[in-house]
Amino acid sequence: xxxxxxxxxxxxxxxxxxxxxxxxxxxxxxxxxxxxxxxxxxxxxxxxxxxxxxxxxxxxxxxxxxxxxxxxxxxxxxxxxxxxxxxxxxxxxxxxxxxxxxxxxxxxxxxxxxxxxxxxxxxxxxxxxxxxxxxxxxxxxxxxxxxxxxxxxxxxxxxxxxxxxxxxxxxxxxxxxxxxxxxxxxxxxxxxxxxxxxxxxxxxxxxxxxxxxxxxxxxxxxxxxxxxxxxxxxxxxxxxxxxxxxxxxxxxxx
Amino acid sequence: xxxxxxxxxxxxxxxxxxxxxxxxxxxxxxxxxxxxxxxxxxxxxxxxxxxxxxxxxxxxxxxxxxxxxxxxxxxxxxxxxxxxxxxxxxxxxxxxxxxxxxxxxxxxxxxxxxxxxxxxxxxxxxxxxxxxxxxxxxxxxxxxxxxxxxxxxxxxxxxxxxxxxxxxxxxxxxxxxxxxxxxxxxxxxxxxxxxxxxxxxxxxxxxxxxxxxxxxxxxxxxxxxxxxxxxxxxxxxxxxxxxxxxxxxxxxxxxxxxxxxxxxxxxxxxxxxxxxx
Numbered sequence: 001x002x003x004x005x006x007x008x009x010x011x012x013x014x015x016x017x018x019x020x021x022x023x024x025x026x027x028x029x030x031x032x033x034x035x036x037x038x039x040x041x042x043x044x045x046x047x048x049x050x051x052x053x054x055x056x057x058x059x060x061x062x063x064x065x066x067x068x069x070x071x072x073x074x075x076x077x078x079x080x081x082x083x084x085x086x087x088x089x090x091x092x093x094x095x096x097x098x099x100x101x102x103x104x105x106x107x108x109x110x111x112x113x114x115x116x117x118x119x120x121x122x123x124x125x126x127x128x129x130x131x132x133x134x135x136x137x138x139x140x141x142x143x144x145x146x147x148x149x150x151x152x153x154x155x156x157x158x159x160x161x162x163x164x165x166x167x168x169x170x171x172x173x174x175x176x177x178x179x180x181x182x183x184x185x186x187x188x189x190x191x192x193x194x195x196x197x198x199x200x201x202x203x204x205x206x207x208x209x210x211x212x213x214x215x216x217x218x219x220x221x222x223x224x225x226x227x228x229x230x231x232x233x234x235x236x237x238x239x240x241x242x243x244x245x246x247x248x249x250x251x252x253x254x
Numbered sequence: 255x256x257x258x259x260x261x262x263x264x265x266x267x268x269x270x271x272x273x274x275x276x277x278x279x280x281x282x283x284x285x286x287x288x289x290x291x292x293x294x295x296x297x298x299x300x301x302x303x304x305x306x307x308x309x310x311x312x313x314x315x316x317x318x319x320x321x322x323x324x325x326x327x328x329x330x331x332x333x334x335x336x337x338x339x340x341x342x343x344x345x346x347x348x349x350x351x352x353x354x355x356x357x358x359x360x361x362x363x364x365x366x367x368x369x370x371x372x373x374x375x376x377x378x379x380x381x382x383x384x385x386x387x388x389x390x391x392x393x394x395x396x397x398x399x400x401x402x403x404x405x406x407x408x409x410x411x412x413x414x415x416x417x418x419x420x421x422x423x424x425x426x427x428x429x430x431x432x433x434x435x436x437x438x439x440x441x442x443x444x445x446x447x448x449x450x451x452x453x454x455x456x457x458x459x460x461x462x463x464x465x466x467x468x469x470x471x472x473x474x475x476x477x478x479x480x481x482x483x484x485x486x487x488x489x490x491x492x493x494x495x496x497x498x499x500x501x502x503x504x505x506x507x508x509x510x511x512x513x514x515x516x517x518x519x520x521x522x523x524x525x526x527x528x529x530x531x
Contacts, residue, residue, distance in 0.1 A: 052430045073430035084287055084423050085479050094420050098431040103413045130478065150431060 003030040004065060005154055005186050006051050011060030013043060013050045019058045020046060020209040026216050028154070030065075031184040033176075035197030035219075036205045038231055043209040044190045045076075048156055051188070065153075072152025074143045076159050082132040088142045089127040092118055095149035117145040121175065137168030144172070148179075155179075157189040173200050194231075194247035198223055206231045257503050264503065267457070270392045270400050271495040271513065274453040275465045277404040279491025280411075281446055282470030283483055288422050293345055293443070294450050294466045296356045298459045299363035300341045301451035304334030306370045313374065331399055335451045342447035346439035348425065396456040403452040407445045418442050419480070457510065461498075464514030465491050472517075472524040490520050 010023040020043045028034060028051075036044050049055040051062060052071050072095075095117070096110040118124050121141040126134060131142060140160055147155055157176070161169040177200040179185050191197050197204070204222045206215040213230050215222060222228075228236040228247060237248040257264075278294075285291055311333075341359060411418065420428040421438040429435040453462035469490035470483075477483030498513030 049426070054426065054429045070432075071430045073427045075424060075426050079426065080424055081287065081289070083474065085474065085477050085483050086423070087479070090480075091423075094416075094424070094427070095431075097416045097420050097428075098433060100416075102417060146427075156430065 004028070004063075005030050005069065006065070007063040008051070009061045009063060011050065011062060012058040013046050013055070014058040015046070015055065017058060021207070021214055022212065023060050024214045026205065028186065028188065030186055031180075032186055032203050033180040033201045034188045034203045034205055035194075035201035036188060036190045036207065037192070037194055037197060038207040038213075039192065039210075039233075041210070042207050044207055045158055047205075047207060048158060048188065048190055052156060070151065070153045072147035072150050072155040074140070074147050074155075074157040074160050076162060077136060077139055077143065078163065084131070086131050087128050088123060088131050088134060088138075089114065089118065091131045091142050092123075092127075092146040092149055095146040098150070113151075114145070114149045117149040118142070120148070121145045135168075137164045137171070140164060140168070140172060144175070152185075154186045154188065157187070159190050159192065161191070173197075176200060194223070194228060198247070208233065257500060260503075264499065266394055266397055267392045267509070268496065268499050270396050270456045271461070271499055271509075272492055273397070273400045273404050274449070274457060274462065275469075275491040275495035275513075276488055277400075277407050277449045278453055278462060278466040279469035279473070279487045280484055281407065281449055282466040282468075282491075283473055283480075283487050284418065284422060284442060285446065285466060286470040286474055290345070290353065290356070291467050292353060292356045292360065293342075293446060294463050296345075296360040296363065297338045297342065297447050297450040298454040298462055299360050299367070301334035301338045301454050302367045302459070303363045303370070304337035304451070305331075305455070306367055306374070307337070308333035309374050310370060331452065331455045334455055335448065338447035338451040339444055342443035343440055346436065346443040348435070348439075392456055396452075400452050400456050403448050407449055410441060410445055414438065414441060461495075461510040461513045464510075464517055465494060468514065468517035468521050469494065472521045475521075475524045475528055490517060494520065 004027050006026075006028040008024060008026040010025055012019045012021065012023045014020045036047060038044050046055060050057050052073065053062070092114045093106065093111070096106055096114060099110065100106055115124065115127065118127050121144055123138065123141050123145060126138060126142075131139060134142065144157075144160070147157075160172055160176075164172070176187060176189065180187055180200070187201075189197065189201065198219065202219055204215075204217065204219055206213060206222060206228075208231055211230065211233050215230070223238065228238070232249050235250040237250065239246040239248065282294075285294060345356060345359075417428075417433055417438045418441075420431075420433060421435050422442070425435050425439075428438075450462055450466065453465075469487040472490045473483040473485070473487030477486050494513050494517035498516045499509055501507060501516070502509040502512040
């Protein structure tokens with residue numbers, strides 16, 4: 001614990017030369033569970049892609065604990081093309097691709113690892129089903145299984161509960177909570193709604209490029225009404241229901 | 255004279271058509287899945303610009319006759335291939351512009367062929383057939399070109415199939431796991447450019463584009479897995495090329511149009527089959 005995994009040192013995120021925010025600094029330590037929260041178009045996905053190395057920072061430095069740090073990534077489900085005739089197993093198997101050089105066959109061990117990951121997420125019986133025929137929640141579990149099968153050092157999730165029904169959302173969040181508690185996995189999860197993360201994450205990154213907001217810290221520090229108002233640029237009320245904080249974003253006052 | 259009696263006449267053309275159809279209908283599955291069906295069309299048009307440029311260069315250095323000769327050191331195919339590969343590097347870049355550059359490339363290439371064609375010398379009378387090949391008669395050297403192109407694609411895709419699949423299906427996650435996304439896309443689009451330009455030169459733009467797209471749509475409609483989709487697509491491509499050529503011979507039809515017409519008919523049959531099942 002407290003061993004830095006990813007450090008952003010005065011990093012300006014953006015696309016090309018277009019800077020989205022003033023330079024930011026952030027350290028993600030081993031075993032931390034971060035919620036990256038902000039409204040649509042706030043710069044959350046750009047921040048994550050910059051951390052992973054998919055988007056080059058406009059300026060500043062992203063430092064990894066080691067050069068071969070392995071990232072697991074769960075994309076926004078709607079970005080995938082549903083027309084690919086792939087089974088759930090074949091999609092999850094992609095998590096093992098980078099463990100075998102091009103031209104080398106995947107091993108029985110790779111396949112067993114993928115089956116185990118699918119079983120862990122309750123998808124063993126659906127392994128041979130077409131990915132495109134699964135429900136949104138089931139597809140999300142397969143994508144999560146794929147990320148776990150890749151044996152990541154850091155797991156990134158981009159809006160993993162988007163478009164999923166309430167029970168499905170609760171299942172995924174509960175699973176991620178267990179993953180963090182029991183395996184000490186370092187997780188960063190992008191979400192729109194504070195409701196979704198308050199009960200599972202231990203750190204928050206509040207971001208809104210429209211207001212220039214970028215705040216990081218422990219949940220206890222940032223999960224306060226004043227702090228959250230800045231994220232959504234409108235008044236916010238917090239309600240404690242059996243330890244789970246519900247966030248009520250109100251209309252702008254006239 | 256019966257079809258089989260004239261074996262010597264059609265052997266090379268059918269061989270080129272079958273090799274091209276097999277490679278194009280395989281690549282077409284990727285083209286259709288990546289939703290870039292206009293890319294082969296634009297690439298074939300860009301290839302045509304390469305051919306015209308080759309002739310202009312030939313005029314300029316006084317080597318036009320060599321362009322027409324099978325044994326000549328300069329073949330317009332190399333110019334079209336070079337230009338198509340160069341443009342495919344641009345197409346391979348990640349973009350969110352709905353494929354507008356592909357359409358622009360198609361339109362500008364079409365205009366360039368007509369405009370630059372006006373500067374060609376009068377004695378270049380068969381530019382059209384060189385631009386868009388002929389599904390009926392092909393030069394023997396085209397078998398070599400198309401065969402070599404197909405072998406390159408076979409080797410490349412056998413080696414990098416998993417990468418192509420991952421990058422096509424989910425480029426962001428593929429990139430996050432360390433796969434060079436742009437480099438992989440360049441190789442995939444480069445393989446489209448290679449086969450489209452060679453096939454366009456060898457047997458025409460219409461059959462090259464048609465056999466790239468229609469069999470793949472049939473394969474993806476009926477195939478429940480990538481493997482089955484590839485097999486169906488290639489089977490439809492081969493059947494369309496072979497039977498299409500036979501029908502064109504038997505009924506004195508246009509060979510390219512017969513191949514594409516047959517591939518289209520098989521696609522319509524697949525729609526009906528899927529509706530009933």
